[in-house]
Amino acid sequence: xxxxxxxxxxxxxxxxxxxxxxxxxxxxxxxxxxxxxxxxxxxxxxxxxxxxxxxxxxxxxxxxxxxxxxxxxxxxxxxxxxxxxxxxxxxxxxxxxxxxxxxxxxxxxxxxxxxxxxxxxxxxxxxxxxxxxxxxxxxxxxxxxxxxxxxxxxxxxxxxxxxxxxxxxxxxxxxxxxxxxxxxxxxxxxxxxxxxxxxxxxxxxxxxxxxxxxxxxxxxxxxxxxxxxxxxxxxxxxxxxxxxxxxxxxxxxxxxxxxxxxxxxxxxxxxxxxxxxxxxxxxxxxxxxxxxxxxxxxxxxxxxxxxxxxxxxxxxxxxxxxxxxxxxxxxxxxxxxxxxxxxxxxxxxxxxxxxxxx
Amino acid sequence: xxxxxxxxxxxxxxxxxxxxxxxxxxxxxxxxxxxxxxxxxxxxxxxxxxxxxxxxxxxxxxxxxxxxxxxxxxxxxxxxxxxxxxxxxxxxxxxxxxxxxxxxxxxxxxxxxxxxxxxxxxxxxxxxxxxxxxxxxxxxxxxxxxxxxxxxxxxxxxxxxxxxxxxxxxxxxxxxxxxxxxxxxxxxxxxxxxxxxxxxxxxxxxxxxxxxxxxxxxxxxxxxxxxxxxxxxxxxxxxxxxxxxxxxxxxxxxxxxxxxxxxxxxxxxxxxxxxxxxxxxxxxxxxxxxxxxxxxxxxxxxxxxxxxxxxxxxxxxxxxxxxxxxxxxxxxxxxxxxxxxxxxxxxxxxxxxxxxxx
Numbered sequence: 001x002x003x004x005x006x007x008x009x010x011x012x013x014x015x016x017x018x019x020x021x022x023x024x025x026x027x028x029x030x031x032x033x034x035x036x037x038x039x040x041x042x043x044x045x046x047x048x049x050x051x052x053x054x055x056x057x058x059x060x061x062x063x064x065x066x067x068x069x070x071x072x073x074x075x076x077x078x079x080x081x082x083x084x085x086x087x088x089x090x091x092x093x094x095x096x097x098x099x100x101x102x103x104x105x106x107x108x109x110x111x112x113x114x115x116x117x118x119x120x121x122x123x124x125x126x127x128x129x130x131x132x133x134x135x136x137x138x139x140x141x142x143x144x145x146x147x148x149x150x151x152x153x154x155x156x157x158x159x160x161x162x163x164x165x166x167x168x169x170x171x172x173x174x175x176x177x178x179x180x181x182x183x184x185x186x187x188x189x190x191x192x193x194x195x196x197x198x199x200x201x202x203x204x205x206x207x208x209x210x211x212x213x214x215x216x217x218x219x220x221x222x223x224x225x226x227x228x229x230x231x232x233x234x235x236x237x238x239x240x241x242x243x244x245x246x247x248x249x250x251x252x253x254x255x256x257x258x259x260x261x262x263x264x265x266x267x268x269x270x271x272x273x274x275x276x277x278x279x280x281x282x283x284x285x286x287x288x289x290x291x292x293x294x295x296x297x298x299x300x301x302x303x304x305x306x307x308x309x310x311x312x313x314x315x316x317x318x319x320x321x322x323x324x325x326x327x328x329x330x331x332x333x334x335x336x337x338x339x340x341x342x343x344x345x346x347x348x349x350x351x352x353x354x355x356x357x358x
Numbered sequence: 359x360x361x362x363x364x365x366x367x368x369x370x371x372x373x374x375x376x377x378x379x380x381x382x383x384x385x386x387x388x389x390x391x392x393x394x395x396x397x398x399x400x401x402x403x404x405x406x407x408x409x410x411x412x413x414x415x416x417x418x419x420x421x422x423x424x425x426x427x428x429x430x431x432x433x434x435x436x437x438x439x440x441x442x443x444x445x446x447x448x449x450x451x452x453x454x455x456x457x458x459x460x461x462x463x464x465x466x467x468x469x470x471x472x473x474x475x476x477x478x479x480x481x482x483x484x485x486x487x488x489x490x491x492x493x494x495x496x497x498x499x500x501x502x503x504x505x506x507x508x509x510x511x512x513x514x515x516x517x518x519x520x521x522x523x524x525x526x527x528x529x530x531x532x533x534x535x536x537x538x539x540x541x542x543x544x545x546x547x548x549x550x551x552x553x554x555x556x557x558x559x560x561x562x563x564x565x566x567x568x569x570x571x572x573x574x575x576x577x578x579x580x581x582x583x584x585x586x587x588x589x590x591x592x593x594x595x596x597x598x599x600x601x602x603x604x605x606x607x608x609x610x611x612x613x614x615x616x617x618x619x620x621x622x623x624x625x626x627x628x629x630x631x632x633x634x635x636x637x638x639x640x641x642x643x644x645x646x647x648x649x650x651x652x653x654x655x656x657x658x659x660x661x662x663x664x665x666x667x668x669x670x671x672x673x674x675x676x677x678x679x680x681x682x683x684x685x686x687x688x689x690x691x692x693x694x695x696x697x698x699x700x701x702x703x704x705x706x707x708x709x710x711x712x713x714x715x716x
Contacts, residue, residue, distance in 0.1 A: 015673075016671075016673070297703055297706050297707065297710075299699070299702050299703065299706065300696075300699075308689075310670070312668070312686070312687055312688055312689055313374075313687065313688040313689070313707075313712065313715055314688075314689045314691070315373075315374070315688065315689065315690050315691070315692075315703040315707075316690075316691050316692065317690070317691070317692035317693065317696055317699060317700065317702065317703060318692055318693030318695075318696040318699070319680075319691060319692070319693060320693075322677075322680075322691065324689075324691050326689055328670070329670055329671065330670055330671040330672075330673065331666075331670055331671070331672045331673065331682075331684055331689065332673050332674075332675070333672070333673070333674050333675070333677060333680065333682050333691055334673075334674065334675035334676055334677070335675065335676030335677065335678075337676075338658075338675055338676040341657070341658075341675060341676070342675065344657050344675065345655055345657065345673040345675060348655050348657065349655065349671075349673075352655075354671065357671055
């Protein structure tokens with residue numbers, strides 16, 4: 001099965017560990033390898049390296065090549081980031097170009113999957129349905145009224161002869177308010193949007209042609225120059241003209257063609273903040289729910305996440321629900337429950353022209 | 359006036375800035391110069407450098423000499439720390455030896471004095487009374503029921519002809535419980551013990567002879583070798599035998615001779631913890647009562663003390679009453695109100711054999 005890994009994120013939420021030149025997907029935020037490597041590795045039962053393509057920013061190409069040295073994974077470098085719609089379109093034209101007309105899976109590079117077999121099972125089912133000519137997304141059964149995720153509404157109405165564990169999507173929803181998120185949980189007909197979906201390149205490109213015609217024209221122009229010397233100049237010029245738009249918003253929310261969703265039990269997390277890393281590592285916490293890595297001294301703390309990777313001893317005394325992340329060049333100390341706001345630090349650094357710390 | 363500066367403290371409460379090899383008195387915790395330098399400088403109107411003696415640990419002698427390069431201040435190095443009674447006795451025998459029989463002031467090296475003129479006025483008054491043959495301590499009018507200080511109880515009974523602003527001491531009290539400290543404030547007949555006192559060497563040594571006879575014998579032995587080649591060996595052997603005892607507990611609390619106390623309004627603080635540094639620097643705080651020094655980014659914090667001297671940016675987000683002290687080798691993050699407990703970090707480091715961080 002052909003796999004497109006979307007690794008274009010800029011990763012501001014894991015500052016100071018993540019930086020402009022090494023965003024989250026290239027770090028081993030959780031697990032033994034950088035997240036993009038973990039993402040590729042867990043697909044091994046379904047895809048050989050030759051069937052994996054990573055779409056990423058030009059600035060990160062050399063470090064990605066270094067990470068996958070000796071492996072036959074292909075890279076598609078975007079000259080500038082324009083959100084997921086262009087990245088997915090680029091992946092689709094490339095898949096066609098190399099002769100893959102069957103269903104492709106599109107997967108974010110920087111998510112955590114606690115139970116890879118659950119993901120692989122769903123991808124196999126999705127491939128089957130996509131083969132019949134539909135886009136199939138993977139949905140996660142929500143466990144809390146999360147306001148940081150998109151949601152997928154589904155309908156249980158399906159013909160009697162239906163045997164696949166998939167449902168019709170009735171709506172894609174952006175990040176909701178807390179009130180709405182609570183309603184979604186109570187209603188029970190919403191999944192979290194995992195950002196993972198499967199479809200044939202022809203169908204993906206047809207959807208783009210219909211709902212994002214400018215993007216489609218640009219992609220066709222790029223397609224004509226694939227494998228030529230002019231490719232780099234063309235992609236640069238074309239990307240400059242693209243709007244920044246997500247595939248969910250630009251296509252999925254608008255399409256009138258049937259989209260299906262498969263509920264996927266795979267221990268999924270988008271690892272969106274230090275707080276979610278803390279939750280994923282709960283099992284490694286001490287009896288007072290503190291997580292500590294690196295050289296640390298923890299005294300009378302509770303619910304705190306302490307990471308010392310700056311080569312310095314970190315001593316914590318009497319902290320509650322704190323986040324302490326030390327690196328060689330910068331240190332973050334925050335209320336753990338406000339780790340979503342770490343981007344405010346970056347905004348301030350940008351305003352203060354601390355370019356070297358971004 | 360002859361001055362003995364007691365600079366023997368080990369300073370564990372300002373970790374990670376203070377360390378075994380650079381205790382608090384040798385750091386500029388507050389003010390422009392190291393505390394021991396500030397202490398000597400503020401005495402200038404009363405004492406020439408030749409009249410100042412600093413009693414300190416052998417291990418700190420070379421850095422102290424470096425600090426006072428070019429000045430005629432004398433140093434007495436103790437081979438091991440045995441609390442204040444031996445240090446004060448050593449100062450007294452040295453003062454005698456160099457021909458000073460008049461009143462000497464003994465002052466801790468690591469206190470903050472916001473109003474030096476108040477201190478100098480009191481020292482002049484104390485000298486006058488000490489000349490008449492008494493020990494005179496300086497008391498601080500307490501502003502809160504502090505449990506971290508010793509207290510001095512005084513009596514307002516004094517003869518009609520008395521014109522000096524001094525009172526008879528009726529008791530020296532160790533650090534009290536909070537309940538007792540509150541009673542002291544309400545009663546109004548207690549001062550904080552500043553640790554500063556004045557007396558002639560003869561009287562100091564007579565008191566030591568009476569209440570700490572072993573110490574007295576050792577000091578006499580040291581006295582006999584002052585200025586000889588054998589001095590270093592003798593002081594080393596003698597100190598080994600000394601008990602570790604404070605002058606307050608060993609002499610002041612026991613003496614039946616009259617001791618006087620002068621209330622001293624000099625903006626005094628013993629600067630006993632990071633919390634007290636924070637209080638002293640209140641005027642430099644932002645509108646949310648945050649103090650920040652070095653390269654810091656402070657977002658939505660309150661009542662926090664942030665010091666970045668490790669050459670690294672420190673970003674704080676959503677902290678309440680936190681203490682963040684970053685140095686090159688170690689970082690402390692603590693509840694500001696528990697800064698008295700920083701010594702627990704040191705105990706743990708000692709147990710874990712992190713000698714290089716002590």
